[in-house]
Amino acid sequence: MLASLAGFLGDLDRAEEAAQDAFAVAAARWPADGVPDHPRAWLVTTARNRAIDRIRRERTLAEKIHLLPAPEATMDEVDDTVIKDERLELIFTCCHPALALEAQVALTLRALGGLETAEIARAFLVSEETMKRRLTRAKAKIRAASIPFAVPDERLLPDRLDAVLAIIYLIYNEGYSGRVDLGAEAIRLGRVLAGLLAGRPEVHGLLALMLIHQARQRARFDGDDLVLLADQDRSLWDGALLAAGRAALDRAVELGGDGPYVLQAAIASLQTRERVDWPRVAGLYRRLVELTGSSVVELNGAVAVAEAGDPAAALRAVDRLDLDDYLYFHSTRGELLRRLGRDDEAAAAYRRALGLATTTPERRFLTRRLEEL
Structure with missing residues (x-):
């Protein structure tokens, strides 16, 4: 609407x-x-x-x-x-290069994803007041610059592609956390975009990433309890979605893709194998860190290092990160400390994570970990 x-x-x-x-x-x-x-x-x-x-x-x-x-x-x-693709038109409108990249993403999440300002602020790891100001400035700029509401000419699409991909993935992530309607909408938009820009490997990489994650959606929760990857019932995975995701990944690789979304899709695909090659996953994360410079990616890479058998090295990597307001930073530290037998420190990390948790499955999982300790 x-x-x-x-x-x-x-x-x-x-x-x-x-x-x-x-x-x-x-x-x-x-x-x-x-x-x-x-x-x-x-x-x-x-x-x-x-x-x-x-x-x-x-x-x-x-x-x-x-x-x-x-x-x-x-x-x-x-x-x-x-109109079939008018939501995609709105994305491209909000992703006009006259706006700063973060403003493009935030504005579209508010307008298209229906996310509250507080939810968008959490995604960007900033305060709600800061995000409110960014949204106000972005809307004012659209009015002042008379930016049209339309998908731009094909020659202009690549200039806006990075922001569009980021938006679709953030919308998907919000759906993946429990708002399934948004997850399905992000995949629909990804498929439309893959048809519009069929020669762009990162588009196929993003679609592959979302499809592979979505294939595991039913197995991620048992009632209100979060189920970790290693404990998931694979019979609940959607084989058709998984195959579609791997096909999209193959297409991205055929096009020479080695960007962030293609790498993330490759990691997600490896994690669905019967035996996960964790050293290879850790290597892909190192490449992803080089491309993105993201502390969150470094955090995920540390998890792979721990799964490959070296939780001490993983903890050293995590402790170098500045992510104190990020829930998964503290839950990851708690898990690494638990594996290393440092139970008191692990409990403190889990309690910090629990204070940042916003969903019932997160709170229940962290509470269980504390009870086990």
Whole structure:
């Protein structure tokens, strides 16, 4: 809805207001009148008309009303599926190079992923207030620069690709943490993008990465309990998704891909093998660190080093990182310290992680670890 309205109105703030208006009307009317035959079309139509009414009431009516494509939207004009790829259009709009990369990603997560400002702030490891200011500045820049709501010409797509890939993956990660609807939407967008930019290996790498992770989704939780990779019931894995992910990875490699998403997909694929080659996984992580310079990637690489048989070296690598506000930094330290028999320090690390946990499965897992210690 938001993507459709943003394209119609040319303004993200107006689009958000119109969407909220439409849902408020639906909440009031549908319980009494019943759900319409085409609820999505009804919502988009209502939102458009509410937006038009709002603009008409404003003092700048004379300057703005002539910019709207029609005086009123009707149900006949709105397809129930909306426009197939308008969400991708919104991504490319928010990823205009006039905006800073972090602002591009944050704005699209807010507009397209439906994430709260606090959730986006956690993804960027910054405060909610800092993220709020970034979003406000990004929206203002879109208005000031009159950035169009459309997929740009093909020759301009590569300039925005890094941000688009980052956005899709962050949306997927939010879904993978439990909001499955967002995970499925990210994969849909990844498939659309793979068709749009079929010659780009990183696009196929990202799609492969999401599909391989998604194949294990059902096995990751047992009720409210988080199940680690080594303990997962492989019969619950989705074989078709896993095969599709490996095929996408093969395609990325055929295209000469060796970028961050291709490497991550290769790591994910290795971790689904019956016997995981942990030294090879650790080697891929070292290459990934060289490419990204990411402390989170270094943390994951340390886990691979520990699984390969050297938890002491892994702990030394982890202790060099500056990730004190990151949940998985402390849970990883706790696990490494536990393996090394340093139980008191492990318990302290797990307690710190528990203080940062935001989901029930995370809290239950960390509580169990503390009880075991």
